[in-house]
Amino acid sequence: MKKVLVDLVVKEVKQVNANCVLLVMASDAALPPVYPGQFAELRIDETPTVMLRRPISVHSFDAEAKEIGFLVQVVGDGTRWLGALKAGDKVNTLLPLGNGFTKPATAGKRYLLIGGGVGSAPLYYLAQELAKGGHDFTILIGARSAKDLYLREAYEALGRVEYTTEDGSLGTQGYVTNHPVLNEKFDCIYTCGPKPMMMAVARYARENGIACEVSLENRMACGLGACLCCVEDTKEGHKCVCTDGPVFSIDELKW
Numbered sequence: 001m002k003k004v005l006v007d008l009v010v011k012e013v014k015q016v017n018a019n020c021v022l023l024v025m026a027s028d029a030a031l032p033p034v035y036p037g038q039f040a041e042l043r044i045d046e047t048p049t050v051m052l053r054r055p056i057s058v059h060s061f062d063a064e065a066k067e068i069g070f071l072v073q074v075v076g077d078g079t080r081w082l083g084a085l086k087a088g089d090k091v092n093t094l095l096p097l098g099n100g101f102t103k104p105a106t107a108g109k110r111y112l113l114i115g116g117g118v119g120s121a122p123l124y125y126l127a128q129e130l131a132k133g134g135h136d137f138t139i140l141i142g143a144r145s146a147k148d149l150y151l152r153e154a155y156e157a158l159g160r161v162e163y164t165t166e167d168g169s170l171g172t173q174g175y176v177t178n179h180p181v182l183n184e185k186f187d188c189i190y191t192c193g194p195k196p197m198m199m200a201v202a203r204y205a206r207e208n209g210i211a212c213e214v215s216l217e218n219r220m221a222c223g224l225g226a227c228l229c230c231v232e233d234t235k236e237g238h239k240c241v242c243t244d245g246p247v248f249s250i251d252e253l254k255w
Contacts (some may be wrong), residue, residue, distance in 0.1 A: 002032045003094060011067065016150050020060065020073045020118060021083045025091065027066045034061045034068065035245040037100025037192075038125035039214055041223040042070070043092040051095065054101040055220040055242070057122040057192075068095070068193045071121040071150065086154050097223045100191050101126055101213055104135055107138060109187035111137040114176050114201050116193025117148060122215055123192055124151070127158045138162065142180055142197065148169035186210055192217075202250040208251055212250045216241045 008025035015021055041053035042152050046248060060069035060138045074083040085091065100122075106110070110245035115123045118140050130137045139161045143149045146169040155161045162181050163171030177200045191201045192215035205212035218241040225243035232241050239245070 001095065003097065004032055005092065005094050006031070006067065007090045008093045010085050010087050010091065012087060012238075013085060016071070017147065019075075020071065022148060022151070023070045023072060023082065024060075025068055025070070025084060025093075027065070031061075031062065031063060031066055031068065031151065032096060034058055034096040035100035036129055037102070038096040038098050039122075039220075039223070039246065040070070040079055040093050040095035040097060041070070042092075044078045044081050044218070045072075045092075047077055047081045050081065052078075053133055053223065054078045054082065054220050055223055057215075057246075058096070059121045060128065065087060070120060071124075072087070073118040088140050094223065099244065102132070103216070104133065104188075107134065109136070110185065111135060112181070112186040112189045113139045114189060114191040114193070114197075115139070115141045116176065116197045117143050118150060119197075119217065120150070120195030123190065124158075126190060127155065131158045136191050138181060140164070140179055140188075142166075142176040142179075142193070147205060151218075153171050175200065188212070191215070199255050202253070202255045205250060213247050214250060214253070216246045216248060218246075220246075222247055 011026045012024040012090050013182040039055050041058045043053050044050040056070045059071040072082045074080050113123045143162040145167045164176050164179050177185050189205050191198050198214045220230040220242045221227045223242045225240040230241040231238045
């Protein structure tokens, strides 16, 4: 798959909450195809404490407009630099990286997208593509509380969205695996978020004979499989999450 180094120009910065921003960036040149579940490596400039690029999941992609969106949670110096970007700033970016979610081959199946907190970012682009294809899907998003849920209106504009919160401030109280939507029949589950949540979803899927793909968030440094920081021990041996994933079928994992 073709990868490019490109200077993306910040078109819009949307403050989602106190610690999270949505960056919409544009390119002068056409961008290569980008698929839901893939990510990019963004170079951090003018920050002496940050030596490596930061891997960020693709939140949205518009090939015709040459635009790409990244949801960034500010947790350290690198993401703090990204969070402080303004319209017109440039960010050198390597993309697209990794392997994304499997694209549905046929119609008539039901899909459940399960996300946790900011980890649900790549599911937005996936939902966009499923909606364009006329597929039947439901989105289930979990968080600690209502204030920790991101971009609710954007998700709800795509289709049916259900919520769980640990404190009960919105939707069903508890974890995503407590939500009654799981009593419905689905043919495939896509999930991304905290590892304990994904492992619980994987157990549910396996027990109910449902195909399931998870997007791992192992620490990735180079994004090219050279540094081996993100290795996951799978049934087929050690694999680099950045190149063999980040999306894996649960049948591949030792969960």
